[in-house]
Amino acid sequence: MSLLGAILAGGEARRFGSDKALAEWRGRALIDHVAVGLAPQVDTVIVCGRQHPGLVGVSDRPEAGLGPLGGIAAALHHAAAHGFAAVLTLPCDGPVVPDDLAARLAGGGYLAGSPVVGLWPARLANGLDAHLAAGGHRSIRRWAQAAGVPAVEGELVNVNRPEDLATLDPPPEGEEGRDNAMVEG
Template sequence: MDKDQRDLVTRIAGIILAGGASRRFGTDKAATVIEGRPMIAHVADRLGPQVASIAIAGANQTYTLACPLLEDGAHATKGPLAGLAAGLSWALGNDFTHVVTAPCDVPLLPRNLVRLLSSHGQTSPAVLETPRGIEAACAMWPVSVFSKVEDRLQAGKSLSMMGLLEDAGASVIQVQAGDLDGSFININAPDDLAQL
């Protein structure tokens, strides 16, 4: 990591998105134990060293993690975009310039995610495209997109992360599986956990 990227990391907050209902999984995915620890703790272990600070958006419990819990507030039923809004609001109040989002169900989150995302400029969002497709939930967002996110949430339409990335002119960075120090495999159902 060069000096510019190191300097950028000190201004980036990590936001773990944990507000989903876990309908397909059947229980709270974030609390599901993998190797003796909640799944969300594995995500925090991998994201934490890449950013200056971490917060959890949408969670209703701490999962034994010592970090701020951000409520989705009036947008609680509006999916990951609500968590992004909460994270951006918190980041603005704590003088961060960017947030990197990651869902709570990606326990093998790449340890080089932020380095790869920050390889573009920093004025627009950035997202990786792997052979699996675009990893929209694992993106870097400048805090300047906060008003755009709020507008979408208040309008109640176009609530997808992918739609926001497109609207905000995101940089799409193409990477191969071998470029990743980890994986974007997510755990949506008990069978996924068994395969992991």
């Protein structure tokens, strides 16, 4: 299955107080940690809701300000237009990406504790458009339930406030490599 990786980065970061996608942790922007963790699990990585050096940027769909569903819609349409079967979505503020995330969600689904993290079939693009056009609720969980996408136990650590950066686990002693922890639910 061809898999598109999409980093959702169109939010306003009100709780963070500045552009959290570019906030640094371990000497690298949060969005770059996500890209590094996502890349080995997918065929291509894009970013939704902004431009970022080294990544294809796509605008949220049908417009900005719709929250994560606007980014997911953009990613689904990009996937469908470019021949990808599905999209693995992650937020730009979840710098700790498990090595086995795509495998855990291989049948399609989203993390129950972090619904922005999901593997979505590209065929859902038009249905999500219809949901948003009808003024449907912008809850990922509600849309996923209506679309028949199951919840999978687990959640990813994310950064909502600057102080959250300090609570992220330090790298294991002697390891500077990829971050790969997931909170089991």
